[in-house]
Amino acid sequence: MDFLRPASWEEALAAKAEHPTAVPIAGGTDVMVEINFDHRRPAYLLDLNRIELLREWEVGEENVRLGASVPYTQIMENLRTELPGLALASHTVASPQIRNRGGVGGNLGTASPAGDAHPALLAAGAEVEVESVRGSRLIPIDAFYTGVKRNALQPDELIKTVHIKKADGPQQYSKVGTRNAMVIAVCAFGLALHPETRTVRTGIGSAAPTPIRAKEAESFLNAALEEGGFWDNGKIITPSVAKQFADLVSAAANPIDDVRGTAKYRRHAVGIMARRQLGWTWEQYRGTGRTLEGAA
């Protein structure tokens, strides 16, 4: 095994071009587990810790440009206003020690359906900026996950920045697990209201081969909110609408039975989370003043 330690982003891209099988390591919270347990013996480890720009973020007009290895702790502490859904999701990641090392780039690179950041990214709307010596490109988050632990990266590409839409309305995130800390999601759900475009977006985690949006549920809710004039009158959402939304979210899930839970349970739980989060976010939108931070 060789340990590659590029000092700059350009060096990292050159190393990845030369050794496309090199495994990038930043926080190490996935990669080192596989190496410790002898599940993986890559020929090259590509250390990204020395690359400053991956640990930086910038809040722009419309987007937050989040460096791939900004640790979850920093997201929780510094980006709660701009990225409330992702901040809540970050807070559910493992433990303080892990949140101090791991970042969204690793979640995307691993592309596990159970990655905590994915539902929040899907709901907020995001693009993943990847780069190789051939150039850079932006991959829409909806096109990023291509299969179980598979993503749209080419072998010579590295994840550089995640461009996430700044929240223009309330966002929520919740995760089902057996305890609060150190738990991999049985299933997870994220919801973002986008009052500027009068749309909602969703993200389902750990209940399909990849993280997915519940697009039919979104379309239904968008139409129902428009039809009832809810965005303008700010009335409480009709329970039948909330129920139909929850049912459609459940229907969008495509879970399996495994050690953490059954498919039936997961399908049920994502529906419950969807209904609750619709209630929480809508209460925030209506401006009832109840703070719901940390409801995850």
Next chain:
Amino acid sequence: MRVNFTVNGRPQEADDVWEGESLLYVLRERLGLPGSKNACEQGECGSCTVRLDGVPVCSCLVAAGQVEGREVVTVEGLAEFAKERAEHGGCASGACGTPLDAAKKWEAKPGQDSQTGEGVELSPIQQAFIDAGAVQCGFCTPGLLIAADELLERNASPSDQDIREALSGNLCRCTGYEKILDAVRLAAARQGEAV
């Protein structure tokens, strides 16, 4: 490969390090610092917690090559680290942490053994663990001490919720955690009195 870094204020050089090796392995097997414990090797238990440039991390998930040129504090150096911090205007305000520059200036003094901790008074958190009876088998203790010490450094009067959250990445299978929570409350109270 060779890895040069600083452990408990002393420059260290580890040779013949395998590229896939963890920081934990280097500390225990190559530098003779067995204070950081090896239990789960997957970041679940926190018993290998150390400070890396001031930040608490699981040393089992840090690749050895990633610590080149960086600063590590293990439980062996915790007492001295806490003492230096107290002498250099520690943190009573409740929101400071250790700046990287401060961490880099810190050095072990001669006459004290960073391998055994001998010759140094215990840190307040270590003393509190003893006084509160928060140690049983002791396996989780080093990681808990590092995590609890860092909590009290940035938050001088943590709520119970703060303590639970700060220690949520450290598993103890003996005590049921109550005595550990007592110890952290005790250390916080003593820290408050001393100010």
